[in-house]
Amino acid sequence: MKSLSAILLALVASVLPASARDTLTIYTYxxxxxxxxxxxxxxxxxxxxxxxxxxxxxxxxGVAVLNRLKLEGANTKAxxxxxxxxxxxxxxxxxxxxxKHGLDKALAKTPVPWTDDFFMPFDFAxxxxxxxxxxxxxxxxSLDELVNGDPGQKIVLQDPRSSTPGLGxxxxxxxxxxxxxxxxWKKLSPRILTTTPGWSEAYALFTKGxxxxxxxxxTSPAYHVIAxxxxxxxxxxxxxxxxLQIEVAGVIxxxxxxxxxxxxxxxxxxxxFQDHIPQSNWMFPAGAVSAPLPAAFDQLVKPAKTFLxxxxxxxxxRREWIDEWLNAVSQ
Amino acid sequence: xxxxxxxxxAAILLAVIAxxxxxxxxxxxxxxxxxxxxLFRVIRFTLLQAALSTIISILLAIPIARALARQRFPxxxxxxxxxxxxxxxxxxxxxxGIVTVYGAGGWLGGAFDLYGLAGILIAHVxxxxxxxxxxxxxxxxxxxxxxxxxxxxxxxxGAQVFRLIEWPQIRPxxxxxxTLIFLLCTASFAVVLTLGGGPQATxxxxxxxQALRFDFDPARAxxxxxxxxxxxxxxxxxxxxxxGLTLGAPPLRRTQIxxxxxxxxxxxxxxxxxxxxxxxxxxxxxxxxxxxxxxxxLDRDLIPAMLTSLGLAGSAAILAACxxxxxxxxxxxxxxxxxxxxxxxxxxxxxATGWFILLSRYSGTNALAPVLVIALNALMALPFAYGVLAxxxxxxGSRHDRLCAGLGIAGFNRFRLIDLPALKRPxxxxxxxxxxxxxxxxxxxxLFGTQDFVTLPSLIYRQMxxxxxxxxxxxxxxxxxxxxxxxxxxxxxxxxxxPA
Numbered sequence: 001m002k003s004l005s006a007i008l009l010a011l012v013a014s015v016l017p018a019s020a021r022d023t024l025t026i027y028t029y030x031x032x033x034x035x036x037x038x039x040x041x042x043x044x045x046x047x048x049x050x051x052x053x054x055x056x057x058x059x060x061x062g063v064a065v066l067n068r069l070k071l072e073g074a075n076t077k078a079x080x081x082x083x084x085x086x087x088x089x090x091x092x093x094x095x096x097x098x099x100k101h102g103l104d105k106a107l108a109k110t111p112v113p114w115t116d117d118f119f120m121p122f123d124f125a126x127x128x129x130x131x132x133x134x135x136x137x138x139x140x141x142s143l144d145e146l147v148n149g150d151p152g153q154k155i156v157l158q159d160p161r162s163s164t165p166g167l168g169x170x171x172x173x174x175x176x177x178x179x180x181x182x183x184x185w186k187k188l189s190p191r192i193l194t195t196t197p198g199w200s201e202a203y204a205l206f207t208k209g210x211x212x213x214x215x216x217x218x219t220s221p222a223y224h225v226i227a228x229x230x231x232x233x234x235x236x237x238x239x240x241x242x243x244l245q246i247e248v249a250g251v252i253x254x255x256x257x258x259x260x261x262x263x264x265x266x267x268x269x270x271x272x273f274q275d276h277i278p279q280s281n282w283m284f285p286a287g288a289v290s291a292p293l294p295a296a297f298d299q300l301v302k303p304a305k306t307f308l309x310x311x312x313x314x315x316x317x318r319r320e321w322i323d324e325w326l327n328a329v330s331q
Numbered sequence: 332x333x334x335x336x337x338x339x340x341a342a343i344l345l346a347v348i349a350x351x352x353x354x355x356x357x358x359x360x361x362x363x364x365x366x367x368x369x370l371f372r373v374i375r376f377t378l379l380q381a382a383l384s385t386i387i388s389i390l391l392a393i394p395i396a397r398a399l400a401r402q403r404f405p406x407x408x409x410x411x412x413x414x415x416x417x418x419x420x421x422x423x424x425x426x427x428g429i430v431t432v433y434g435a436g437g438w439l440g441g442a443f444d445l446y447g448l449a450g451i452l453i454a455h456v457x458x459x460x461x462x463x464x465x466x467x468x469x470x471x472x473x474x475x476x477x478x479x480x481x482x483x484x485x486x487x488x489g490a491q492v493f494r495l496i497e498w499p500q501i502r503p504x505x506x507x508x509x510t511l512i513f514l515l516c517t518a519s520f521a522v523v524l525t526l527g528g529g530p531q532a533t534x535x536x537x538x539x540x541q542a543l544r545f546d547f548d549p550a551r552a553x554x555x556x557x558x559x560x561x562x563x564x565x566x567x568x569x570x571x572x573x574x575g576l577t578l579g580a581p582p583l584r585r586t587q588i589x590x591x592x593x594x595x596x597x598x599x600x601x602x603x604x605x606x607x608x609x610x611x612x613x614x615x616x617x618x619x620x621x622x623x624x625x626x627x628x629l630d631r632d633l634i635p636a637m638l639t640s641l642g643l644a645g646s647a648a649i650l651a652a653c654x655x656x657x658x659x660x661x662x663x664x665x666x667x668x669x670x671x672x673x674x675x676x677x678x679x680x681x682x683a684t685g686w687f688i689l690l691s692r693y694s695g696t697n698a699l700a701p702v703l704v705i706a707l708n709a710l711m712a713l714p715f716a717y718g719v720l721a722x723x724x725x726x727x728g729s730r731h732d733r734l735c736a737g738l739g740i741a742g743f744n745r746f747r748l749i750d751l752p753a754l755k756r757p758x759x760x761x762x763x764x765x766x767x768x769x770x771x772x773x774x775x776x777x778l779f780g781t782q783d784f785v786t787l788p789s790l791i792y793r794q795m796x797x798x799x800x801x802x803x804x805x806x807x808x809x810x811x812x813x814x815x816x817x818x819x820x821x822x823x824x825x826x827x828x829x830p831a
Contacts, residue, residue: 030789035630063545066547071684091547154435159530194528195524196524196525197520204800205430205525209436220798326369330372
């Protein structure tokens with residue numbers, strides 16, 4: 001019996017040291033911590049700055065992260081939540097779980113001035129129509145040209161009911177066409193090859209050659225240039241401007257590690273975090289980087305104008321706008 | 332086996348109620364959503380595509396199964412195994428294979444517009460025609476050899492063999508198989524959205540997923556889920572009236588010898604039918620293999636993902652078989668059949684959310700994630716295991732019940748000495764099917780997964796999610812090969828000592 005309890009004690013002791021250091025639990029989306037994602041390098045960098053360790057909890061995508069918070073409520077294990085976008089922050093703040101970050105908002109290098117007290121941005125990119133330059137020599141130069149163009153040249157879109165880029169394009173249409181968005185959707189509808197549940201399916205169909213256009217990000221061509229050394233896939237610059245996606249992080253107010261959580265948010269705006277964003281997450285860094293971005297990023301489309309509804313507008317109108325889209329394209 | 336059956340029934344019921352109840356409670360507290368024209372349109376489309384998919388799959392499956400049952404030729408076993416492969420493919424992998432063949436830029440050169448009802452039907456038939464054929468074949472194989480011998484002595488020709496011997500055996504199974512296929516098509520999600528061409532192709536499952544996930548609107552989700560539960564229950568119960576078992580005299584010999592189908596015309600006909608079946612199943616799989624070749628290399632993530640998949644699928648298959656076996660006793664027929672369909676009557680997204688709500692009250696779910704994934708996968712694999720085991724258990728019962736009663740063999744001894752040897756084949760098939768279904772499943776893992784918990788399907792999805800389409804294609808190929816090896820190994824273990 002004595003030896004058994006000794007073994008048990010040893011076992012317990014071998015599990016325990018984790019609690020001697022502070023552990024910061026961060027909820028994020030899956031691809032952030034994938035083998036090629038920025039998660040591992042960021043963890044390593046941050047753990048050098050503190051006597052602590054990061055525990056990533058990866059959940060599908062930003063929407064899945066928010067749902068997990070809603071389900072867990074005050075019982076949540078998260079200290080930091082990383083990977084919501086501005087279309088979700090109003091709902092996220094409404095859970096009452098998030099505390100003010102207290103950081104200097106001027107640290108945020110976003111295309112629009114940063115004003116959010118609860119969330120800080122870590123990266124951003126504009127949505128864009130990506131086209132296959134081997135199949136299209138004259139891409140649409142505006143959203144209006146896309147809507148009214150040759151229905152023989154198809155585009156793959158994402159469903160705004162299940163995907164963030166899909167919702168982004170819906171908001172883009174709304175920002176440009178306002179009350180006439182329903183009509184514009186009707187005109188666009190013969191050009192839509194199909195509407196996929198997520199970005200991955202759409203982009204896979206596009207690179208398979210099913211359609212010469214797909215909705216993605218202005219940063220997508222950078223991946224193909226850097227990782228595949230091809231400039232075949234290009235972003236179309238739209239005259240009206242492009243809709244913006246900003247990804248953010250926030251701290252849980254009631255977290256026992258609140259100080260450490262704020263320290264992480266501060267770290268998030270610095271090169272130790274930001275340097276890993278461009279070539280791992282394929283987005284623009286929203287904070288300070290130690291070196292200029294690779295050349296491929298300089299050649300990307302720079303939108304003339306940026307569209308972005310406020311989080312409150314999106315939260316209030318999303319359902320109505322989705323119904324408008326449903327009615328327009330379901331006939 | 333009485334307590335076993337009741338225990339299995341209770342376990343399934345508990346799992347289903349634990350999933351549905353919390354969502355319904357929240358949903359009702361917020362007031363149900365009103366039925367609107369959109370809802371009716373969604374219901375109509377759900378039923379239409381599921382009904383068409385089911386009818387086409389079954390009509391194709393009957394001649395295919397019959398051709399496989401009465402012809403013996405080299406490579407037959409390969410076709411039978413190939414028929415199980417679509418089950419192992421995650422929807423997105425199969426979709427990309429189908430697009431490569433039938434798509435706008437596909438091998439057929441865009442001969443028709445894939446995106447719409449046509450695409451949905453092609454994908455559902457690709458998944459379900461071989462599955463139905465495999466299930467029907469397993470029924471045909473249980474016909475006592477004496478029947479065929481008698482038929483031959485009486486000089487039955489092909490049509491008479493079918494009408495008098497085969498059809499009576501298939502008919503009672505058809506209702507069950509059709510119900511399963513119908514529910515699988517009702518629950519279909521990625522196929523309907525991606526190949527449906529747009530939101531006009533929306534099923535209840537899509538609407539529930541949207542309500543629960545994107546809108547987090549339990550009231551709407553509850554209303555939709557209740558509609559789905561009502562439709563599916565009604566259908567399963569209605570079909571249950573036609574389900575039954577034809578039990579003839581117990582067979583004296585186990586090896587089936589067929590005397591029909593030897594006329595040149597029958598041989599040619601069967602050959603054409605089998606070629607047609609290969610034309611449905613093979614091209615998308617070949618497309619998956621070919622797209623995967625280019626990016627094939629050993630990634631750091633691959634081996635752990637394979638092991639995780641193997642562990643999860645194996646555990647889920649064993650759990651599913653353990654639940655299905657006791658339920659397969661004829662006395663549980665209606666209720667057992669309905670219970671095994673639980674994970675398809677109640678959408679997995681609802682089940683997962685309900686379990687989560689219950690468990691998060693008590694502890695972190697992260698540590699429980701593997702258990703929850705296995706449980707959900709087992710529930711989803713249950714109807715496959717049950718569909719194979721139920722007829723075999725009933726048949727074995729009719730053969731051995733009196734003998735065992737006479738000799739006083741019961742309980743574990745009966746299981747070990749009588750049932751297990753007699754049911755080794757169907758049990759193996761049940762394990763293979765359940766394992767393969769779990770191997771290709773992405774639903775459970777996305778609903779519960781955490782960072783250090785990657786299966787082959789979730790690895791494919793991660794790779795696709797970060798531009799790595801070539802790597803994703805390679806991982807899909809690995810998954811297909813892995814599944815094929817598993818099918819082969821398990822089946823040869825299961826038939827090792829067989830006289831046949």
